Amino acid sequence: MRKWLPLVAICLGAFILLVDVTIVNVALPSMASDLHASFTSLQWVMDMYALALAALLLAAGSLADLFGHRKLYAIGLVVFAIASLGCALAPNAAVLITWRGVQGVGGAAMFATSAALVAATYHGRDRGVAFGVWGAVNGAAAALGPVLGGLLTQGFSWQAIFLVNLPIAVVAIVLTLRVLPAGKRGTGRLDVPGAVLFTVAAAALTYALIRGGDHGWTGGLTLGAFALAVLAVVGFVVAELATAHPMLDLSLLRRPTFSGLLGGAVLFQAGAFGGFVYISLWLQNILGLSPIRGGLALMPLAVASFVVAAAAGKHTHRFSPALLVGGGLVLVGVGAGIMWQSVSAGSHASSLYAGLAVMGVGVGLSTPVLVSTAVEAVPPNRAGMAGGAVNTFRQLGMSLGIALFGSIFTSRLRDVTRHGGSVRAGYAAGLDRIFLASALAALAGGVLVFLTVRRSRGDGTPQGAPAPEPRDLAVEGGLSPSSPRP
Numbered sequence: 001m002r003k004w005l006p007l008v009a010i011c012l013g014a015f016i017l018l019v020d021v022t023i024v025n026v027a028l029p030s031m032a033s034d035l036h037a038s039f040t041s042l043q044w045v046m047d048m049y050a051l052a053l054a055a056l057l058l059a060a061g062s063l064a065d066l067f068g069h070r071k072l073y074a075i076g077l078v079v080f081a082i083a084s085l086g087c088a089l090a091p092n093a094a095v096l097i098t099w100r101g102v103q104g105v106g107g108a109a110m111f112a113t114s115a116a117l118v119a120a121t122y123h124g125r126d127r128g129v130a131f132g133v134w135g136a137v138n139g140a141a142a143a144l145g146p147v148l149g150g151l152l153t154q155g156f157s158w159q160a161i162f163l164v165n166l167p168i169a170v171v172a173i174v175l176t177l178r179v180l181p182a183g184k185r186g187t188g189r190l191d192v193p194g195a196v197l198f199t200v201a202a203a204a205l206t207y208a209l210i211r212g213g214d215h216g217w218t219g220g221l222t223l224g225a226f227a228l229a230v231l232a233v234v235g236f237v238v239a240e241l242a243t244a245h246p247m248l249d250l251s252l253l254r255r256p257t258f259s260g261l262l263g264g265a266v267l268f269q270a271g272a273f274g275g276f277v278y279i280s281l282w283l284q285n286i287l288g289l290s291p292i293r294g295g296l297a298l299m300p301l302a303v304a305s306f307v308v309a310a311a312a313g314k315h316t317h318r319f320s321p322a323l324l325v326g327g328g329l330v331l332v333g334v335g336a337g338i339m340w341q342s343v344s345a346g347s348h349a350s351s352l353y354a355g356l357a358v359m360g361v362g363v364g365l366s367t368p369v370l371v372s373t374a375v376e377a378v379p380p381n382r383a384g385m386a387g388g389a390v391n392t393f394r395q396l397g398m399s400l401g402i403a404l405f406g407s408i409f410t411s412r413l414r415d416v417t418r419h420g421g422s423v424r425a426g427y428a429a430g431l432d433r434i435f436l437a438s439a440l441a442a443l444a445g446g447v448l449v450f451l452t453v454r455r456s457r458g459d460g461t462p463q464g465a466p467a468p469e470p471r472d473l474a475v476e477g478g479l480s481p482s483s484p485r486p
Contacts, residue, residue, distance in 0.1 A: 022145030052104020061388025076109025135368025150295025260452025267445030274401020304360025328366030333442035335359025
């Protein structure tokens, strides 16, 4: 059993950081009441965390390659715990949003290192089992968030959803320092311009989507934010091409499997989880469910994703990654499509169950192999970068999904109520559009993955491709003893 203690340490951190992506959902009505928060503030409570994760994961991956994965993972746990306490003590929405951003900083350090730590600690058949368990925790954590959030909010208060992180983080820190391999420092340096420009691009785009939904798409600030996002993306590309130590090696995008997985990751997270916050608001504000019952209404996704991910982890080597990831995305789309057809103004929570269960099967199939396939699709000295990039694009999909779906939701709600419809009908109409958008996003992601992703033979080269030339790993930098080796 001792050989699995490192996996426990890694999974504890992964669990709390991913639970906090969605645990806030069912607590939003209580937060809005206690903190007198607006709808836009509620969006930022959700989005600031996902945005910080997305914006900083690549930079955190570079830091991990330089200073060691275990060290940065432990630092991330400490920052995450302190920020969780700050969230619980927040006196108003602005302070809460700020601490959520700090939580994202700690979460990025943890998320950027967890896959590399699993790969460094386990080998052979144990690695497949470990990635299966890690993937099951990843898939179930976000899905379990609303359930745990409901239990804690109704049983104690919304502050409890943050305080519960503290004892878990303490246990994870102790285990990390005792049982995880220390690793060694790598070479190279942090790509500061790339990190700054990527952060600006992600923040500006998210802000533009949220503001556009609230104040219109032709306003000066909205258009200015879109323009800033475009300029930052262009600057990021220029900066990455100009530096010898890029945060994201753009040459990796020439590998169809890797670039396809990045696109699939964005569409996966947006399609599967981007609409959760609005489902939770409908369940509590319109259907009148308690936080616990609102969380339990989402259990079909949580249960299905955990069971399927745990079972699939033992057999992933038998199937092509495209079948698992692409097939999972298609099922997410089908599940969203079922809810699109099922939910109406007269619906109850039970109308969600079938669609959520199908979506959960898709999440369970995709999650365990999404990151591991990306890691195997690139050279070993780029494994940390690849894992960080896929998780970055997942959280970027979450952040953009919340922002875009919020714009769709509020626009539809206003249209219906402005023309004499009830608020209940407006909520149902907003969810209708969100489910349709989720289905289209996930299905598009599935098609993309089927067209681009091929099985790797373990050295970052797709099967059938010529072997790469020998490379000077010391010159390229970023290789640490904790990086997975072929």
